[in-house]
Amino acid sequence: MSSLLSLASFPESAVDRLLDAAFGAxxxxxxxxxxxxxxxxxxxxxxxxxxxxxxxxxSLQSWPVALHGADGVQIPLVMVGPVAVEPSLQLGGHGRAMxxxxxxxxxAQHSDxxxxxxxxxxxxxxxxxxxxxxxxxxxPGPFEQRRLMALSVDGRxxxxxxMLGPRIRVSA
Numbered sequence: 001m002s003s004l005l006s007l008a009s010f011p012e013s014a015v016d017r018l019l020d021a022a023f024g025a026x027x028x029x030x031x032x033x034x035x036x037x038x039x040x041x042x043x044x045x046x047x048x049x050x051x052x053x054x055x056x057x058x059s060l061q062s063w064p065v066a067l068h069g070a071d072g073v074q075i076p077l078v079m080v081g082p083v084a085v086e087p088s089l090q091l092g093g094h095g096r097a098m099x100x101x102x103x104x105x106x107x108a109q110h111s112d113x114x115x116x117x118x119x120x121x122x123x124x125x126x127x128x129x130x131x132x133x134x135x136x137x138x139x140p141g142p143f144e145q146r147r148l149m150a151l152s153v154d155g156r157x158x159x160x161x162x163m164l165g166p167r168i169r170v171s172a
Contacts, residue, residue, distance in 0.1 A: 004097055007046035007059055014056040015048075022084035031141030032117050035164045036063040036079055045078060045105055047098045049085075057086040060098035065115070067137060069162040076112040076167055077150070083118075096126065103127050106153040113158050115150040117143055127151060136161030 007015065019027060027033070041061040049058030060083045066074035080102055085094045106114055116129060117139075123129040129149040137148055140163065150158045 002049050002051050002057060002094065004101055005048050005050060006043060007041070007048040007061060008043040010048050010050075010056045010059070015059050015061075018056055018059050018086065019082060019084050021087055023082060027082070031139050031143050032079070032081060034140040035166070036065055037166055039063050039065065039166045042078065044109065045080075045102055045111065047101045049094050049098065057089055058094040058098055059084050060095075060102055062102060062114075064112075064167040065164060066167040067160050067162045068165055068168075069160060074168060075160050075162075077115045077164075078106065078112050079164075080114050080116045081118065099123075099127060103151070103153070110154045113150050113152050113156060115148070115164075117147050118149060120146055120149055123149060133158035138163045140165060 041063050045062035047060045048056050051057045061081065063079040065077050065079040067077060068074050080099075083095045083098060085092070103114070105111075114129070115134070116123065118129070120129065120131060129151045131146050131149050134148045134150050135145065136159065139148065152158050
């Protein structure tokens with residue numbers, strides 16, 4: 001039996017091992033890593049799944065990012081992913097359970113809109129992620145526009161133009 005927990009319950013080394021097993025060590029060169037570069041993941045929107053022995057078999061991280069407009073204005077977003085499941089346990093519903101959890105938590109917390117680079121047929125069908133409103137978005141690396149998707153969790157309109165990147169804290 002597996003259980004859904006906060007990802008903060010697991011050591012960072014266990015998360016890294018799982019991500020390497022699911023995506024390979026070259027994963028760090030992907031565009032998604034460049035978008036969230038230097039950011040710490042958000043514990044309140046990141047989940048893990050443990051097997052009966054307490055070992056990490058699934059992880060989902062969420063990150064504070066922003067759409068940076070040419071005018072210097074940044075629109076805060078939460079980047080969801082990677083969603084990783086131990087390769088031998090994939091297609092068992094673990095990824096879907098973690099996605100259900102992050103979308104529910106984001107709605108309950110009235111978080112910033114969620115965004116991801118992913119499969120629109122899958123993430124659109126189950127959770128409503130869409131590329132509508134992201135056509136003016138760019139990323140610091142290669143990506144397919146149709147796979148750059150967002151989900152409003154509180155009814156805010158998603159749109160804007162600019163470059164995705166780490167969220168920059170602005171001093172008041």
